[in-house]
Amino acid sequence: MSENKLNKVVVYGLGAMGRPMARNLKDNELLIGVKNRTEGKAIAISNELDLPEFEDDEELFSQADCVLTCVAADDDLKQVVHGFIDHLQPGAVVIDCSTVSPNTARTLSDDLASQGISFIDAPVSGGVEGAKKGSLSIMVGADREQYKRASDVFAAIGSQITHMGRVGQGQATKAVNQVMVAGVAQAVCSALAMAENCNLDMKKTIEVLSAGAAGNWFLENRGNTMVNDEFNVGFKLSLLHKDLKICQSAVQESGATLPLINDSIEAYAQLMAMGHGDEDISALIRLKRKLFEKQEDKADE
């Protein structure tokens, strides 16, 4: 079946994640073109990677056997897919690496199926660092045959690739992942704000805690940056806020409530209102520090 493998990929969405994915696909000789809403970004990557020129979108998409999308949110993805659907050849596959709701994945899958095109939801975890290294963790929802056809594409961008089940199950797994990410951020940002308040040596604190039972990726990779007030790295908090809204809907559909989700949505909404929406999720420490300021104010009274 190797002749059936996907090897003519167009990447749609050249944001923080899409750009490195496009570079890795090119390194693996799988990329034929790129597309982005803001055209300048597509021209820049196209020049950098020495990609062939296409007359128009119709020519670009009709030559692809795969479009890998990585755009911001549900409505953006729907708009993007409906914009190129008519240009694709039957048998082509859309692999979506954005984080959207499982319902959006299933709806798009149905829309595309009516034109003989397959859909795979393949949300990723591992951040911009993982995208650059080609070491993303990929949660795949797909028909088994399409999953196999996409194996070279996945191998070019990720190192942990797991078939979670039918379309939608990748996004369901990603929602679970985001609840965990939000919980870890809550724990680490609260604890490091407390450590600052105890006047601990923050470098030593992060080093010793990282090696013990509380050690985790977020502490190791974002601990030192957040205590130095560097928030221009990694994963924009407005994107986590968007993801948590997806998680909230999924939990509500089952009649439950997870306070962790609601508290995190409220905190990130507050940070967005303060103008910090483009900062990394570790900027949550700004709010945790305020909790200690309030205690100090009370002590002063």
Ligand code: NAP
């Ligand atoms: P980003 O840097 O903000 O880039 C967003 C991309 O989406 C840009 O190419 C943007 O185009 C495009 N876009 C947004 N709205 C659009 C619309 N209506 N029509 C067409 N294109 C549109 O975001 P990112 O960090 O690459 O994230 C992309 C997706 O991956 C998101 O779903 C995010 O949740 C997920 N993700 C991100 C990370 C991370 O660490 N950053 C990790 C895992 C998953 P313009 O250039 O024109 O604005």
